Amino acid sequence: MHELAMVRGIYDVICEQIKGHKVTRVMQVRIVAGALTGVEDMTMKLCFEMYVQRTPLQGAELVIRRVPVKVQCRICGNVYETGIPFAACTVCGNKKMKILSGDELYIDSLEVE
Ligand SMILES: [Zn+2]
Secondary structure, three states: OHHHHHHHHHHHHHHHHHOOOOOOOEEEEEEEEEHHHOOOHHHHHHHHHHHOOOOOOOOOEEEEEEEOEEEEEOOOOOEEEEOOOOOOOOOOOOOOEEEEEOOOEEEEEEEEO
């Protein structure tokens, strides 16, 4: 499963970050997921919940912030947001575009005790 691999990656990063700090509990994990990652909120949260059982992250709340896909038209340079499938350029109507953002997945912040 796609989400499980992502959860594993996030988990490893968090463990690395809290290592060496006096953290007894992780309350909240806020992540940013671009629309292109295909992350589904419910699946991701469920995976996370199961994966962190019996770890220091048990009970932590996962908050997912979505970022839209931003592309730039290769013909006229127009930058616009689009859904999936990609919309044609809002200025010139072309469908040749470069992806600027939307494929990112990273930890925004942690709330720890
Ligand atoms: Zn254009």
